[in-house]
Amino acid sequence: MLNYLWFLLAAVFEIAGCYAFYLWLRLGKSVLWLLPALLSLSLFGMLLTRVEAAYAGRAYAAYGGIYILTSLAWLGLVERVRPGASDWLGALFCLVGASIILWGPKLHSA
Numbered sequence: 001m002l003n004y005l006w007f008l009l010a011a012v013f014e015i016a017g018c019y020a021f022y023l024w025l026r027l028g029k030s031v032l033w034l035l036p037a038l039l040s041l042s043l044f045g046m047l048l049t050r051v052e053a054a055y056a057g058r059a060y061a062a063y064g065g066i067y068i069l070t071s072l073a074w075l076g077l078v079e080r081v082r083p084g085a086s087d088w089l090g091a092l093f094c095l096v097g098a099s100i101i102l103w104g105p106k107l108h109s110a
């Protein structure tokens with residue numbers, strides 16, 4: 001279960017970092033937004049390494065489902081746009097897929 005916490009924290013910092021770049025590049029905010037962007041993206045990378053997985057690629061694949069769910073929450077909480085039912089349903093499928101990748105039987109390299 002701790003893996004899900006690491007994924008959630010990593011997703012928040014990744015989205016926040018990318019959003020700070022978005023504010024600067026797309027919305028014309030101050031170049032100073034690059035400082036929290038870079039800090040946030042650095043924390044994202046560090047947090048993602050905390051996931052217990054035998055292979056980095058498997059951790060990143062499982063992370064995708066959590067990222068999607070967190071992105072929809074960000075959309076609602078920060079950008080004040082309400083995700084639709086189909087958004088949440090799609091995120092649920094992704095979360096199930098992420099769990100299968102993370103906890104399902106593991107294939108070993110040849």
